[in-house]
Amino acid sequence: MEGTGMITGAPVHREGKKLWQYLASISASIMAVGVGTALAWTSPVLPQLYEPDSWLVITKEQGSWVSSLLALGAMLGAILSGPMADKLGRKKSLLLLTAPFLLSWVIIIFASVLWLINVARFIVGVGVGAACVLVPTYISEIAETSTRGTLGAMFQLFLTVGILLAFVLGAVLSYTAFAIICALIEIAFFASFVWMPESPVWLVNEKRKPEATLAMTVFRGDSYDPSEELAEMQREAEQAASRKSSIFDLIRTRAAKKALLASLGSMFFQQLSGINAVIFYTVTIFQASGSSMSPELASIVVAIVQTVMSGVAAIIVDRAGRKPLLIFSSSAMAVSLVALGLYFNIKANGNDVSNLGWLPLTSLTLFMISFSIGMGPIPWMLMGELFPAETKAVASGIAVMLNWFLVFLVTKTFPMMNDELGADATFWIFAGIMVVGTAFTYFVIPETKGKSSQEIQEELQGNGRFKTTNA
Template identity: 45%
Template structure:
């Protein structure tokens, strides 16, 4: 039995590594297993970078050749599927449970890869990308919810960062394979990922929060022991969770009534606003069109290598973010991320301005590569992981399912709009002005996270709600 599977079983002996304060190791291993599905989703996102050039090129090994317009839809339909899948995902998690809903989401990814492998027309690829997107959108909604509900306050930021890390690692996986593999080899290598996830996650516990909501206290206690170690005293945490759920039950209101509460309005503003900031920063343009950006810039590096560097930059910087997020805090990382991205996009715009007006740019041919990779590094320490995480942290429980679905659907709607209109923007505004426009959005994101977003580092979910409602606990220490 693997170490991951051992951690998912309730421990009966003393050798679990836990104590009266609990062990964090099971939480890390279970989070790693859950986010293997996110890794699979990252592979779905990254597939278009190596696969679309193969589909557009006359190739005797493929049954058809895609037109430029068909390629555009093959890349963009993923976002449409994601926005469709995100909205009902919260309700699915409430109905089936977090664990079962996550397991079910491996099915659309497997089906998508099967269709891609056997596709004989662009229409089949349209269907495959739409189905894969539906699964991806639901994954983006439910997996962060699961992680937030199993994590202790002191490591919640780090564990939630696994989502972005595994998403980036999945993208890098596809980029790396695509550099030397055939169309069919890429599909085959990606199709095994959901199977690996099922094997690792099958024995994971359900979240204690969901079990208590269903009045299954004994199972909630068993789940906590699996998550914290056999020697952990579950009484205090179970009582705290029960008190919070009982309070929510007394305060239960319909969705429209909930919107009248100060904490709900501010939480929704933060959650929705950060999704706008994340997508309007232009991140999906960089991911989906990485090779094209480097080709247009006249870079002397092979486009395949540049694309891999982009993926590697995401993974490395997300690892840095995981170290900092529960130490430095969310807000400062968002501010650094937004300000730095604005600078990088301005530099990229300046390069294209010189190039497009006919200036000699041969001496600064590496500038766009450096700007894009730096942009990716700084996106991934802040606006990569934190918007997903903070939706789970700031939203009140009675509206979390609905608003999370709306926020994720909005995120993918914006991803589709930005990706689909990128060519139109560059055709009408030019490369330089397009990147200057994106830099302006990053400046707006800096202002938003400075004046609207609150710091959630080390705070319990109840303390966050108190702060949003204007009931700050002045006695509380901000030191973890």
């Protein structure tokens, strides 16, 4: 059954038009392209800066800071984004985020010393962390129940487009031209998003119902009667107002605890799969593997696969459900990480790997495919779906902060783990974590496909139904 937002269950609900929900989600997701380019910028740029004839020669240790400072900035951005979104609104907050992105690219264009690049990476991190909270929140609040999965998957899809763009531009453009294109993406976001309506959920919470009705008319079309959906939002807003939201609300009820555990758990396993280590160091991994394909080309192939599969995820997530996709995703990632570790193990033991040149590319491609249809988009989607309006901003801030702390941890320690333990043991550790992630998904994460916010909360609160739903 497609979500009706109905309380009575009487079949009078007509679905609204989807065009403006798609347009607004695509426009907001241009910000995610900017996030992707910022994330992957280090992959083509750092190997250039390690070259002895580079305009700025840096060491591997300095490079690990350039990679990981973004994650520290993102933690700060995640903390600030919740209160900012509640105070200024989702739309204004998103438009304001163009400032840290543009500032960072301007610094990178004119930087002549390493510390300026580090400052730029931290600043862009603040924008990245806030965007990771605000874009999924905005999309989940404007989408109808029936399109929420597809639109929610757009954030990850556009993020992968940004990563692919960074790999391609980094391979063919100069350092400066690359940064200029990245800055232009932010200007394109601002120019398109400035015309979009504010989130009706936020407007209702602010007691601005006429504006919320107007926004709903844009998002659902003129012939749609938004009164029922608005009444549902109103009820949620009144419940939120009656109990002043605080961080303790996240552990006060059974539903809140389960939502928090599921959301933080999915973020934990998303990052401890090693995904960002793979993205940040794709070129380096291929250089180390001695694969027959050039590292730059191999990294572009991996990014293309990730982008295509994120598109597939957006199409199938409302049909297949969140939980089956997550279980498939983490299992397949475990297999590909074991295979990748095996290749490096054979190579480390001095054996001939010339006839295994296909294995690193195949393993990483399978890893990216599996990540892109489950572990990539779904934790962001769950973050927008599992929490009621009054705790969504705080909970999303905490989830994104955890996410970026783990990004920092993984990207900072990955080169060291590689040196100390070897690439084989490093990838096998990530594989073990994915096996645990599969079990966690099966037992803890609820299915949210096709359910209204109210139904999700009732299910989280309910006894026993939580575990067995749609496994």
